[in-house]
Amino acid sequence: MGELIRVEHVSRDFGKGTNVVHAVRDVSFMASQGELVAVRGRSGAGKTTLLNIVGGLDKPTSGKVFVDGVDVSHAGESELVTLRRRSIGFVFQSFGLVPILSAAENVGVPLRLAKVGAAEREQQVAVLLELVGLGAHAKQRPYELSGGQQQRVAVARALANDPKLLIADEPTGQLDSETGRSIMDLLRAIVHARGMTALVATHDAALIDLADRVLVLRDGALVEP
């Protein structure tokens, strides 16, 4: 399988002088198409910072990041917006759904942004909701859904633009362990079925065995698992 992510000697500092925090230190790795890579580490180890850099939401202090051949560490904002809309799906710990929109409308947001027409959008949303097991909940708003169901909606929304890369930051962090496991099972099944690459940050050791590969961060640096 081809390479989708290449991270070369990436470091990210926050602050200056004596207050500087080395959130990510000289991290290098690659990820192939179809691979589910877990990023493990304690709170403050640098997982979110690394994911944000790979997703083009933040820039490294030094080093380079290529996603699908694009140098996201040096790309301009408009190039990044295009890359994020076309090639990357994001899932966050807090779900990030729009409260006044139904499950179906939330999933349809990226399709609206991509100017997909109403009829096609409706059909694609139905397929996506079915995929995450929420076909019967299309009309419900987030507050009418359980945490696990909300995260399924968020996964469906992240898949709407058929991304090559899925970035999930502690996707199970607000869920009980059984529900968390089912979300990870879902991510794994989707990643393998679609040949996508996923980068999933978690500090939950029980979920790590679902990954194809595990990167362990300690104080910002990669260490042996």
Ligand SMILES: Nc1ncnc2c1ncn2[C@@H]1O[C@H](COP(=O)(O)OP(=O)(O)OP(=O)(O)O)[C@@H](O)[C@H]1O
């Ligand atoms: N915007 C910022 N300004 C200053 N320091 C920051 C900023 N973002 C992160 N940091 C620091 O960088 C380090 C890594 O933080 P990061 O959020 O990446 O860790 P994490 O592994 O994702 O932690 P958690 O599991 O708690 O989310 C921490 O010491 C944090 O305080």
